[in-house]
Amino acid sequence: MFQFNESEEGAQPSGDDVKRNALRALVGLAPEVMLNALEEECGGIEQKVRVLYEMVEAKEEWVYTLVDGASEEALLALGRHRVTNQSDLVEISKLFDKVGVENHVRELLRLMVPGHGYDPKIDENVRLPGGVRSSRSESSVTLKDFIKVGAIEWLEWLVDRHPHLRSRVCHIAARTGRLEVLKWARAREYSWDSETCADAARGGHLDILKWARSHGCPWGESTCIGAATRGHLEILQWARDHGCPWSAWTCSNAAHNGHLDVLKWARANGCPWNEATGLKAAARGHLEVFKWTYSNGCPWRAFTCATAAGGGHLEILKYARENGCPWNMETCTEAARYGHLSVLQWAHANGCQWDERTCAEAARCGHLDVLKWLYEAKCPWDGSTCANAAYAGNLEILKWARENGCRWSECTCASAAGNGHVAVLRWAREHGCPWDERTCELAARGGFLDILKWARNSHGHQKDEERRAKGRDSRRSSSPVPFSTTTKHEVRRKEEHRTPSAKSVQLVYEIDGKVLGRGHYGVVRKCKHRETGEVCAVKSISKKRISRPEVLKREISILKTVEHPNIIKIRDVFEDSHHVFIVTELCTGGELFERIIEKTNTAEGHYSEHDAAHIVKQVLGAISYCHDMNICHRDLKPENFLFETKDASIVKIIDFGLARVADVVDDVADRPRASSMHTRVGTPYYIAPEVLARDYTRACDLWSIGVITYILLCGYPPFNGDSDVAIFERVKRGLTARSFPKEDWDEITQPAKEFIQNLLSLDASKRMTAKAALEHPWIVANADTLPGQTAEVAAVKPVKPKKERNSRKLNGDQLANRLKNFVGMSRLKQVALNVLAHHLTEKEISELSHIWKQVDKDRKGLITIQQLRDTLEQNGHVCTEDEMSQVLEGIDTDGNNVIDYYEFAASLLARNQTIRDDRIKEVFEAIDSKNKGYIELADIKEIMGSDAHALELLGDDFPPSGKMDLDQFRAKLADM
Incomplete structure (x- = not known):
């Protein structure tokens, strides 16, 4: 059957040599042939395992290739083929250990060997290790593992005990090509949706796509996007022949993955495209695709160069510049962020500008060689360089920056504390870095109890004599870092005293002394324009509280740029040596958060669907506008929305302090990295899971809107917890079967729940865009009247008193x-x-x-x-x-x-x-x-x-x- 190698000098090979030669002949064969031959030549599983184990001990490298290169199905079959006792399992496990087979495969084998692993028919109380985990740990077995190997018996047992997994079975079966599992799931009436077809298209499984469509599975443009993303032209053609819709994302994702044939066919058949197509080609370094898009009229913009620079694709950057593509400082910043020194040098040599962010990004991402070159090339830097080094825990860079004269501020300590870098924080304090209450605030918010304790005990505390010498309050605080460094007397003195430096704003506006609101950086008062009589609001911000002036400048720049009825309008900006004054339109209706609290104290306990949809529609309109302007808000929450008046129901976004110009629309998978953001910002209840992972896009805003919608309809957040850490863990898990308790959600319609479920999808690429959300049936059906036509119109059912929720009420x-x-x-x-x-x-x-x-x-x-x-x-x-x-x-x-x-x-x-x-x-x-x-x-x-x-x-x-x-x-x- 096989050609065996003869021994040296023509000697007859021994029995073990014959077996080894037989095994060598099996390399590269299909798994089924491999298993049959192993069985035939080695005489049973026991000897087969022994011979394989001996050969691994002898370090014969080709044996590693044989076993480690096999599929999971082959490895499982190898283990299950003739295992008759526990010792066989032990030997197989040893072999897998030697060749580095993943733990979850060994765990699957242990679970699935009849009579020797866990038997679901016998042991009803067994807990499957890792069986309900959505992310793979070292030894976890996931739902996907069972579907991939077609273990329907185990799959049935698992899903029966964890019903929330049902919604994922059809998706995974379609993606992994398991038609028998998909049929089994549909026979049990497990749900599917348009993403099932999209998953089949991504996986290249045309048979599954055809079967799903013939049995009524819906589809949408994500099916064409999935096929284009993976280069499955045949599937894309079949989908289009049968009426599947597509969009510009079909072209951009084909370009992103270098599928020029797919892109050409799509364009030849009328698929639209936009600047994201060339952008995605640039992000992945597909020069031929990039050239083709340009030569065929695809538009581009300044961020195209930045994207190429971020990917380190110098040839694309050169081609873009030679053909007139604009660029800006983001090009240098992106090159520095990803450590592409040669790209950065070329860009600067050819006239590309830079600023302090270039050094700051090099420091944050740990590129000391880039930072040194920037320093030698006289690139400006400021305190954000040290703060970013501390943020990322790059102590070496922080030390070098300080040795070379880079300044720092309280933000350095706060950044280190907020990200758990205790060594950086200690070093900074030992070398005189200032700190303030934000150090403790951020350590507590991040759940870093060790840092909080260290900061609050006596190790870093200034001596009382030093405190008195600096003119501070001589009373000893219980900690070296006060949570609030401002005394009541100081607050009162600041409120009562107006310095002459504020005269410029007072020449234009008459400012009321009453404080309307107070934030971390300043206070808000009412003011009136002296000539026109227009009543506005003025926010005075102390420059001492601003550690990164560029952030405030960015917020002001964004507010000056946007013009939308649901975004606060900025009127004027004044600046003196001590303060920045921002004058905006006046909103007197209070925060959305306050109205939610008021609603929870009513008999119904929450907004009606009609009223909620009316608010959400306004939010979506504003965010859709922002996204069209390439602005990602990053901190949407009820506290950041004000009602225009006490009676009207018009809401306005008021705070863009964390907003960023993201420059790329990104709501599908495989986006270019230049479009993603990495700073973990936001508020715990409303933060998206991908923000916690520090790799996110503007789809994070849609997650926040989903949370706000949920709260409007029931009065409490979907992801709750007693600490930020607990909240973050629930956010990472996403919605579960218990996220819509009957006592609170029975009277809420299914479209409303589906709207929320889509926006709270853990997979950001599956969330609706803001534009798509505005067209959702729930929004269209409920938000179609004028402000004021709300509660009375919607009140078609008797109000059912809310049941008391199981909350820990303070006694x-x-x-x-x-x-x-x-x-x-x-x-x-x-x-x-x-x-x-x-x-x-x-x-x-x-x-x-x-x-x-x-x-x-x-x-x-x-x-x-x-x-x-x-x-x-x-x-x-x-x-x-x-x-x-x-x-x-x-x-x-x-x-x-x-x-x-x-x-x-x-x-x-x-x-x-x-x-x-x-x-x-x-x-x-x-x-x-x-x-x-x-x-x-x-x-x-x-x-x-x-x-x-x-x-x-x-x-x-x-x-x-x-x-x-x-x-x-x-x-x-x-x-x-």
Whole structure:
């Protein structure tokens, strides 16, 4: 059957040599032939595995090729063919380990070998490892794995136990070419949609596409896009012959992947195109495709050069410039971002401009060689270079930049903290980098508890003498980084005092002293134009608060550019040495967020579909306009929408602080990387999953609109959690079968749910564009009347009172009792609990964070006694002045007249009247930071801030000797 190699000198080969020669002859054969031959020549699975294993031990490289090059089906068949006992499985696993077969294949084998893996018919309680995971970990088995190998028995068992997977079966079966699985799924009435046809087209499975269409599966332009993306011309032709629609994305995706034959056929048959076609060809370096698009009249723009530069495609960049393609500073910035030094050098030598962003992007992406060249070539830089290096954790670049005179600011520390780079933060602080409250805010938002603890303890704290020398408040804060560095007196002084530098704006506008709103960077007041009498709003922004002036300039530039009825209009901009003043139209109707809160307090508890659709339509109109202008907003949330008046229902986007000009429409897969953004920005409840992954496009705005729509219709967000980290995890998982609970969504129509489901698709390429969303049946049917014709028109059903949701409502009496328990404790135990609060796990912190957020409504990280009193009274507990004074005196262990997070957490821990022994030791060791074996007054001083305050707190608890060992400490706490 096979030609065997003869041994040297004509000797007859041994039995093992014959087997080895037989195996060598199998290299490159089809899996079925390989398996049959292995069985025939090696005499059974046991010897087959032994021989293979021996040959792997002997490091015969071709054996690796034989096994590692086999398909998953072949490997599984190899394992299942004649396995009769557990030892066979062990030997197979060893072999797979040797050749590096992926863990999920071995796990599949272990699960699927009859009688030796998990048997779903026998073990009904088995939990499939990784079976419901959507992303592959090292050993996870996914739904896709079962579909790919056609394991219908296991697939049925899995989907029956996890019904939310049903919607994915048809898509994966179509994409992987498993027609039998698709038929099985449809027989069980699993859902499919136009993306099923698109997946079949992407996978090149014409038989599946034909079968799906013949059985009523819908399709859309994504089918043609999928075929063009993968170069399946035959499928594209068949789809068009049978009436499948297409769009300019068909051409652009064909160009993006270098399928010139597909592109030519599409254009010859009338497919539209736009500048994205040439752009995508440039992004991937397809020079021939790029030349063909240009020679056939495809339009291009300045970002075409930037895209080519970002991809490192110098030949395309040269060709584009030779043929008159415009460019701008983005060309140099993109080249620096992706480390293409030769492209950057050529561009600059040929007159391309650059600015501070060029250095900043080189620093962020870790290209030290590029940054050094830019420095030598006199490219300007500023604090954003250091901040970007810290953001990415590039300590080497940060050090080099500082050695060469690059300035830094508080933003450097904040960037390091917000991304978990503790080594960078420590180095920056050791070398004098300033910081402010944003360091703690961003560390907390990112869930970096170690950084938050380090920043808040004494390691980085300036000495009291230094603080006094700088003229600051000499009262010791509980942390080196205050959450708010502005005292009440300073705030009042700033509000009352108007410097002469503001005269320029006051010459044009008469400014009202009343503050309408307050943000992180400034305050908003009403003003009136002195000549026309027009009433406007003026936002005064302190330059001291602006770490990156270019961001503010970008927001102003965008607001000056846009002109849309649902976007706030900018009237004037003034600037002096201390402030920037932005004058806009005045909106008096309040935030959308406030109206949502008002709705939750009504019998219905949320907006009607009609009213919600009317608002969403306006939002979509504004975002569609922005996307047409190549602007991605990146922070859509109810707080960023104002109603024009209290009565009208016209909403306006007011904040473009995080917006960016993205320059490429990108709502399909395989987009050029120049079109994607990488900075994680936004607000947790509304942030898209791809933003968390730091690789996203303007489709992230549609996700945010989906979240807003969901909230409008039920009154709460789809992805909730007690911390930002918990929210992010739910965002990454996306919608589930429990995302539309019956008690809240029974009366909501199916089109509304489908609208939300589309916008909240985890796959950004499957979301509707803003234009497409405006044409969705739910929007068309519900948002077709004038403002004011809302609730009455829509109220066709009786209002059904909302069921009380299962939320953790704060109980004012219980909270007050817990605070009183803490106040009544000994001072030593209060100190111990305060230290313990700094060493809580995330699980232990969860409930405390939930309560804290309800008290710290302004998110400053510090609460006043009035805030605490208001919260208690709002939740059913009436407080007296004496009671609140005692609470403040007892909880405020550092004596600064405000309560920080850890002081508050310590007071809530008081419900445990005893501290576990292991935690007592942990607290003792934390106080005994020098490992002396005992604690003394000096150790308490480091925590409390002064000898006097420490003695006042401890009273008679501390022994006269001034020293206390662990046993004494334990005994003291046990007695209290």
